[in-house]
Amino acid sequence: MRLSAFTATVIAWISLLALPAQAEIKINEVTSPGGISAWLVEDHSIPFTALELRFRGGTSLDAPGKRGATYLMAGLLEEGSGEMQAQDYARAVENLAASFGYDTDRDSLSISARFLSENRDEAVALLRQTLHEPRFDQDALDRVRAQVLAGLRSDLKDPNKIASQAFAAMAYGDHPYGSSGKGTIDSVSELSRQDIFAAHEAILARDRLYVSAVGDITPAELGALLDDLLGDLAATGAPLPGPADVAIPGGVSIVDYDTPQSVALFGHAGITRDDDRFFAAYIMNQILGGGSFDSRLMTEVREKRGLTYGVYSYLVPQDLAAVYMGQLGSANSKMAEAVSVIQGEWQRLATEGVTEKELMDAKTYLTGAYPLRFDGNGRIASILVGMQMDDLPIDYVQTRNDKVNAVTLEEINRVASEILLPEKLHFTVVGRPEGLIANQ
Numbered sequence: 001m002r003l004s005a006f007t008a009t010v011i012a013w014i015s016l017l018a019l020p021a022q023a024e025i026k027i028n029e030v031t032s033p034g035g036i037s038a039w040l041v042e043d044h045s046i047p048f049t050a051l052e053l054r055f056r057g058g059t060s061l062d063a064p065g066k067r068g069a070t071y072l073m074a075g076l077l078e079e080g081s082g083e084m085q086a087q088d089y090a091r092a093v094e095n096l097a098a099s100f101g102y103d104t105d106r107d108s109l110s111i112s113a114r115f116l117s118e119n120r121d122e123a124v125a126l127l128r129q130t131l132h133e134p135r136f137d138q139d140a141l142d143r144v145r146a147q148v149l150a151g152l153r154s155d156l157k158d159p160n161k162i163a164s165q166a167f168a169a170m171a172y173g174d175h176p177y178g179s180s181g182k183g184t185i186d187s188v189s190e191l192s193r194q195d196i197f198a199a200h201e202a203i204l205a206r207d208r209l210y211v212s213a214v215g216d217i218t219p220a221e222l223g224a225l226l227d228d229l230l231g232d233l234a235a236t237g238a239p240l241p242g243p244a245d246v247a248i249p250g251g252v253s254i255v256d257y258d259t260p261q262s263v264a265l266f267g268h269a270g271i272t273r274d275d276d277r278f279f280a281a282y283i284m285n286q287i288l289g290g291g292s293f294d295s296r297l298m299t300e301v302r303e304k305r306g307l308t309y310g311v312y313s314y315l316v317p318q319d320l321a322a323v324y325m326g327q328l329g330s331a332n333s334k335m336a337e338a339v340s341v342i343q344g345e346w347q348r349l350a351t352e353g354v355t356e357k358e359l360m361d362a363k364t365y366l367t368g369a370y371p372l373r374f375d376g377n378g379r380i381a382s383i384l385v386g387m388q389m390d391d392l393p394i395d396y397v398q399t400r401n402d403k404v405n406a407v408t409l410e411e412i413n414r415v416a417s418e419i420l421l422p423e424k425l426h427f428t429v430v431g432r433p434e435g436l437i438a439n440q
Contacts, residue, residue, distance in 0.1 A: 025374060027384065027394050032223035034231045038211035039384045039394065040222055043377065047117035049215035052381035053230075054389060055109040056208035059181025060241050060320065062199070068183015069191055069199040072141075072148055074102045074109060076196060079140035082129040086140050089130075098123040100130065106177055107319040108389065109203050114378060117216045120225075128229050131204060136196045145188060152185050159263045159430040163327075166255050167265045167428040170440075175244040177321055205237030206230065212384035214377040244321035248426045251440040252339065255430045262335040262431025266342065267325030268424040273317040273390050280407045280415040281315060286362040287354050288345070289313030289326055294361065296345050301328065307338040324419065335433035343425060350420035353413030367401040 030040045059070045078093075078100060080086040093100060096119045101112040111131075115123035155161040165180060172178035182188070209230065213222050246269045271281055289297035289312050297311045313326035330338045374380050374397075387396055429436060 025380070025397055027397065028219060029394060030219045030222050030226075032226040032231075034227040036206070036209070036211065036223075036226040036230055038213060038222060038226060039388060040212070040217070040219060041214040041377075041380060041384070042216075042218065043214065044216050047216050048377065049115060049117065049120065049213060049217045050377035050381040051113040051115075051225075052212045052378075052385045053111040053113075054210045054385045055111075055203050055205070055237075056107065056210070056319065056389065057203050057237065057240055058104050058106050058108045060106050060176040061202045061238050062176065062181070062183075063195075063202070063238075065187070066191065066195050066199070067179060067187040068148065068181070069195045070109065070203060071104050071182050072145060072188065072191060073136075073196045073199040074104045075144045075148065076136050076140055077102050077111075077130055077134055079144060080135040080137060081126075082133045082135075084129075085135065085137065089126075092126055096123050096126065098126070100127060104181060106181055110382075110385075112378060112382070120217070124225055124229055131229070132232060134197075134200060136193050136200075138193060141191075141193060141196065145191070148182060148188055149185060152180075152182060152188065155180075155182075159257055159259055159261075160327075162255055162257060163263050163265045163428050163430040166253070166430070167267070167325075167426075170253065170426070170428065171246055171248050171267075171323060172244045172321065173247065175320070176241055177244045177318070201234065202238035205234045207236045208240075209233070210385045210388040212381045212388070214381045214384070241320060246321050246323060248323070248424060249440055250421075250424045250426055252427045252429065252436060252438050253440045254433065254436065254438040255428070256432065257430050259431050260332060261329050262332050262429050262433045263327070263329045264335065264339065264427050264429045265325060265327050266339075266425060266427040267316075267323050268421045268426060270315055270317065270322040270324035271419055272322045277415045277419065278315075278317070279403050280412045281419055283359065283362050283366065283404065283407055284349070284354065284412050284416050284419075285313055285315055285324075286366060287358045288349055290362075292365060296349065297326070297342060300345055301338055301341050305337065305341065307334045307341065311338070311342070330433075332432050333434050335429060335431065336436040339427050339429070339433075339436060342427075343422065346420055346425055347422040349416055350422055351417070353416055354409070356409055359407070359409055359412060363404055363407075366404050370401060 025041055028040050030038045062069050080089045084092060097116055099114040103110045113127050169178050248268050271277060289295045291312055297313060301307050301311045308328045308330045311328035316323045316325055328338060
């Protein structure tokens with residue numbers, strides 16, 4: 001989104017001031033007269049509202065042969081609508097001191113709106129025009145397409161992007177997850193205006209819509225806003241793809257690339273967000289490689305041996321597949337040893353489990369860090385939509401830390417033995433690692 005320095009400062013200032021503490025967050029479910037549901041946190045201390053819309057499906061909804069259409073469509077939503085061409089549209093948003101943002105991933109299209117209370121009606125009217133009357137002018141399409149193509153060409157030279165694509169293709173095959181949602185140079189080059197309109201129609205529908213609002217707005221005002229903004233959307237969109245078959249063989253694959261430092265993605269099948277073992281797995285991952293300098297992987301790979309600046313692991317519970325992954329970068333001369341150490345730590349945790357001290361330290365960190373996520377109206381609105389998409393209860397913000405604290409040592413060690421699969425752990429390495437043998 002194009003913002004002047006003044007508008008960016010206004011939005012940032014207001015966002016930072018509107019900070020309801022986690023303990024004070026009260027979420028209400030609002031249903032508009034037209035039947036649209038949303039979660040609302042009222043905060044009338046600042047005349048500002050953050051509105052978050054999310055549509056399930058994301059780039060996975062691309063039609064066959066049209067890879068990248070959804071991603072390109074999202075980039076064009078701010079390039080004019082109704083009677084406004086791109087420059088007129090940008091000027092109108094600027095004059096309202098509003099901010100609209102658009103983003104896509106495999107599972108969703110996100111639309112974020114930030115506006116002052118005094119400009120709410122005008123901002124919502126402009127956003128409505130954006131959603132219902134996009135122009136997708138050919139000149140704008142060509143311009144944004146050129147930007148996407150430049151990014152794709154850059155990705156071809158980025159070891160991290162190369163590793164991500166190679167791992168995804170291996171893990172998911174022909175499923176949409178198996179290829180980049182940005183598309184390829186060939187597929188994006190061939191997309192037409194009609195393809196962009198079709199992508200818009202496929203995803204912007206009420207049957208996959210999730211909404212939250214945080215700020216200076218009442219339930220009645222929000223209900224009226226939702227019907228005006230979203231009531232005329234199509235009832236249903238394109239069918240969602242089926243689940244991906246996760247096929248990750250254990251071992252090592254190497255993508256040859258001339259670079260002094262290799263990068264690696266590693267992982268195997270994971271668990272879904274609604275799995276009863278999720279909280280135990282979440283805490284277990286914090287201990288193994290969750291991002292802190294106290295994790296086992298950081299201790300063994302970085303601190304003790306100096307093989308990398310950083311190594312991380314993370315659960316990836318997507319809508320259509322769940323994996324457990326990690327990543328690191330290491331000099332070509334050190335990657336083989338780093339891989340061996342990670343394999344050993346994966347096996348050790350699976351067989352020996354964690355200690356009581358590790359469990360308590362992880363709980364302390366995770367419960368203490370959680371309130372820090374609620375650092376502004378926009379961030380809170382995004383979290384609330386994510387909770388809805390994950391089918392979490394409306395009181396989850398209050399009960400989440402209790403669920404973390406309820407995990408026992410016996411439970412976490414049982415779950416570690418069940419979900420850690422050392423023999424299935426696969427490393428996709430991009431570079432020229434010395435002494436590392438590919439066996440896949």
